[in-house]
Amino acid sequence: MRLIVDGQPIAFEPDDTLLAAMLRADLHPTGGGCLCLGGDCPHCLATVDGVAYVRTCQVAAKPGQVVERQHQSGYPALPETHRPGPAVTALNRHCDVVVIGAGEAGRAAAAEAEAAGKQVLVLEAKNGQEVVGIYHGPLVVARTDEGMLHVHAKEEVIVATGAxxxxxxxxxxxxAGLVTARAAGQLAAAGIDLGRVVAVGTPPDGVEVQWVEGEIVYFEGEGQVEAVIIRGADGSEQRLECDTVSLGLGFHPRDALRRMGRDWRVRAVGDAARESDIPPCPEAGIVCPCSGVSVEDLDFIWAQGFHELELVKRATLAGTGTCQGSVCLPYVRSFLADRGQALQPPFTARPVTRQLTLGEIxxxxxxxxxxxxxxxGEHRRLGAQMERIGGWWRPWNYGHVLEEYWAVREAVSIGDVSTLGKMIVSGPDALELLERLYPTNVATIKPGRSRYVLLLDERGYVLDDGLICKExxxxxxxxxTSGGSSHAEMWVRDWAESWGLDVRLLNQTMTLGAINVTGPLANELLDRAGLTDRPPYMGHAPGVVAGVECNVFRLSFxxxxxxxxxxxxxxxxxxxxALLELGADLGLKPHGIEALLKLRLEKGHIIVGQDTAFDSTPRRIAHEWAVKLSKAEFVGRPAIIRTNKIPLDKQLVGFEMDGPAPIExxxxxYKxxxxxxxTSSTWSPVLGxxxxxxxxxxxxxxxxxxxxIDSRPARRVETPFYDKEARRARA
Amino acid sequence: MPELKRLPATRIVATPAALDAAEWPDDTLALRFAPDELLVTPPVANLALDDPHAIIIADSGYAGVWLPEAEALAFLEHACEWELPTQRPAFAQGAVAGIAAKLWFEAGRVLLIVPAPLIADFEERMA
Incomplete structure (x- = not known):
């Protein structure tokens, strides 16, 4: 069985990990660094089948795998061509208790929870369930061969990930040639020849070694370790030639998951809950291999006044790299304890603990x-260019914006305005709700009539606009508005509930379609469609149009x-x-949003959100006429009264200029x-x-x-630009 | 791929007491979206409710599809972050594949309901 490493086939044994296979071939995945075989260090990373940052000690070797080694001095190569990865699915599971790790401590914790009648799920990396993060919930996210597993724990997460x-x-x-003691034992058991082994600290199991006690001064070699220099208790240094150094330097808890879940119901057991061994303060060398942080860097940062672990982490990036502090954390704590005389707790951990693909994320x-x-479907059938506008898919145009525009101005057109927010308010307190909400005298609206209104917040800023139509x-x-509908609904509901008013509210935006019939021949078209009894301007009435029961609103945008x-x-x-067919010989053409924006701007109609800003008051947008301060109460009234005393600093106004329209x-x-x-700009066909x-x-x-504007002179003018007396809309 | 169809229904907003007291024909499914809101499908005529201000409208704003229970659960365990009810019948609502959905569980089958304007997105996410 063979797999491919850096373009060359290598053989592997049936139970090999990728790392073991490479070591058999005398290949170190990153060129060097102490290997742990526990998935903790950054020294066995490689790009495997196109996925970078794979811990090769955790992945079984398979025939045909393509491995590109990831040398420690650099980053994995970016793919030369864009190749979208496959979609990754998420599978959701719910249980009372999640146990991460199926070792002795994990099994005991699971058994205890099960004995207490809890529904327990145990996740074990060796079984292909590699937990990569804990989120609010707590939600435990694990990577599996089938996709991402999202486990929702109702009661508790127990971290039993060992040390x-x-x-x-x-x-x-x-x-190369440095391994931890556990790794040395595993490699030897796998039949990998380690050569002459010097063991520093706790010796490995089942390996013949030359054991030595003392502090490591440095490792010697070019690429591959050739000797280790040890300082004994008496201060003397000893040079030991070797092919491999086994390092039994102590343990620290593998508790990143507990640290990232410390505000939630997450606890550690077993070795994951143990105190960390603290190694001697390092004298020289690389402390954080992921970010390349040296002892010299720590000294520099210390001298700059960064003395807290969390700050040192941010200032140096130690602990923010691939292994998330698994290598450096004990040493940075040791360094700070040495300089500051106090051992600081480990830094915070945040998801994720492993590199993920974008698909997995x-x-x-x-x-x-x-x-x-x-x-x-009708718009698309007519060849409309569809765009996301106001939170909906809407037709931008049907290919001929000027034809659509002129159909409205000179003949008749129809437009899809189903996206407008529509809400029914019913109940004995309906009037009171609207009087309190809106800055207009709602009581003076007669049944069958409508009124344009602004919706204000408590600061007197414009949230939305629309109509109140009294039935x-x-x-x-x-x-x-289409884009403001959801927020406006929430606004109305919140206030109705806050005031405890007896009203019923129903948002029927999805339930109702709406078609705007517009143009000087609109009446003729509606006559043909059977609607001869039509409401007056700013009125509304039920009616049947082309056999469809409608609520007909007369207004004009x-x-x-x-x-x-x-x-x-x-x-x-x-x-x-039906309308398209009936209007065909009237010059009817449907219009899209592009034409509508021209038409409304010629009339000076604002679009809330486009022409307004977060601090737009009715006065700033020249809509004081829509606010009745004579009313005793409405949302925003105190703020309007207060801000009306402040001189205006800016205002929304109209401009006209020759030549093409500047960009919005x-x-x-000015000078x-x-x-x-x-905020809005268009070239007006009717005004030229x-x-x-x-x-x-x-x-x-x-x-x-x-x-x-646009290096050209522009004139400030009153709006509307077109049909200032509104004779056409009121015709 | 299952195809969602608009659900002809009657949608009602009324006082919770009025909805509690109301009775629905045997051949209808009454889904209580909220204490004061209910959807009855198929639509019911001549509805008598003890609330003179109740809003009662013919509604086709939702779309739905009946799925065999096993097929529905296989989809939902991927698409639904929240825990599904285990008793039958049961009504539940929440985000399914990122879309606000309503679920009606019966023995052996499940009715998935989403806002009709999101049919295309939901079908794409079910595929």
Whole structure:
């Protein structure tokens, strides 16, 4: 059986790990460094079958595996071509107690929990369940051959991961031929020839060694260790020639999982709960092989005033690398204890303890789903370019934005506005809720009538806008913007509950489709569709359109005669197709969002979130007319009264200029000073010039009349830009 | 791949007491989304509720699919981070494959319900 290492085949034995196979072939995975065979150190990492940072001591050798060694002085090579890895699934399990580690301590803890009637799940790396992190919950995440395992512990997580052996820190510790005592025993048992072995500290089991007591001064050799220099208790140094040095320097708990879960119900047992042996303070050499931190670096940082372990970790990056402090932590603690006279507790651990692929990280995660209206298929069938807008898939255009635009201005068009937020408010306290929420006199809205409203927060800032449509004295329909609908619903519900009002609330955004019929020929189209009794401007009424029961709202965002037909979503396709057919000889073309944005900007209509900022008050956006301060109470009223006393510093205003429209976000200049930015911009076909909305700062108490945008002069003008008397919308 | 279809239903928001006291025809499934909200499928006509301000609307805003229990559970153990009920029948709701879903468990089968505008995303995630 053979596998491939750096392009060359090597043989391996049936029970070999990848590391064992490479050592048999006299290959060290990273070129050097003390091997532990416990998955703790960073010295056996390699890229295996395209996956970097694989601990080769933990992976069984398989025929045909392709291994690229990862030399300790560098990082694994980036793939030359983009090759997406396979998707990794997440499997969820629930239990009372999770035990990590099936050694003696783990088995005992599991047995104890089971005896207490708990549902226990034991995870063991040797069984292919490598725990990589503990998250809030506690949630234990393990890597398995089948994907990522997400274990949700209802009661407790027990860490029984044992102890890791302390690695050497001395000049030459990067040489090949250094192994921990346990590793030496395992390699010898696997039949790997270690040559002449010098054992420092606790000797390995089952290996013939030359045992020596004392402190390591340095390792000697070029690439491969040839000798170790030991200082005895009397201070004399001794040079011992060897092929391998076995290092039994003590143990420290393998407790990173406990440390990362210390605020949750996570505890350690067995050796994972033991105190760490603290090695002598290192005199020279690399302390953290992952980040290349030397004793000299620690001295420098100490001299800079970094004396706390957590700060030293951040200042040097010791403990932040591949092995997450398994090698360096005992030595950094020893160093700080030596300099500061106090042993500091280990630093915090955070997920993950192992390098993961992006697929493994993403397992079980999903991007936010983007809803589609019931007309999504119709738009695509008509060749629409679909975009995510306002949190929905919406048609940007159908290929001919100007044709769509002119259909609205000169004939008739339909647009899918199903995405608008729609909510029913019903109950004896419905009016009181709306009076408290909105800055308008809701009581003066008559049944069958609608009113444009702003939704404000307590600071008087604009959250959203929409309509209040009154059905009866105890029942209203609210509309919100597409993108703000979810937040607005939460806002209304929170206040209704806070005030303890007797209302029923139902969000029917998903339930209802909505089609905007707009253009000077809208009435003719609706006549053909059977709707002859239509509501007046800013009115609403039930009606049947092309056989579909609708709630018909007359309003206008485009500036033309417009009706929104709210209807059951399952009838959207039927209604859409009928309108398309009935309007074909009227010049009807559906319009997308691109045309709609032109049309609304010509009318100076704002889009909350695009034209407003987080601190936009009604006064700043020139919407004082929508706020009735004569009302005794509404959300945001105290803030509005307070801020109204402060001189305005900026305002949302309209601009027009010749030539093409500047980009949205363009900077506005006044006498070479920053004066604001453009929030909406388009070239107006009907006006033959660019029109914009933008934030403009006051200069000496005045808004500049002319500014510079895109290195061209622009004029500040009153909005709307088009049909200032709104004769077309009210026709 | 299972195909989700819009669920014709009646959606009701009313006082919890009124919903508690209401009775539903035997051939319907009444799912209590919240103390004051309920979905009945198929739709019911001439509904009498002891709440004059109740909101009662014909609803097709949700889509659903019935799956054999084993098939549903095999999908849910991958797609669902929260613990599923073991008793039958049972109603549960929460994120499934990242989408707000409702689940109705009966002996031998499960009804998966998601907002109709998310049918495409959910089907893709079930595949």
């Amino acid at each position: 890791a052996e302390i690695q050497p820190v001395a000049p030459g510790s990067e040489l 993403a397992a079980g995660a999903h991007h936010q789903a983007t809803p589609r209206t019931a007309l999504d 009866t004295d105890t029942r209203y329909i609210l509309t919100f 485009t500036g033309e005669l417009s009706y929104e037909l709210h209807h059951p979503a399952q009838d959207s396709v039927k209604l859409w197709r 976000g363009a900077v506005i200049w 070479d000073q920053f004066a604001g930015h453009v 010039q660019a029109v914009m909305l933008g934030w403009l700062y006051y200069f000496d108490g005045e808004l500049p009349a002319t500014v510079t």
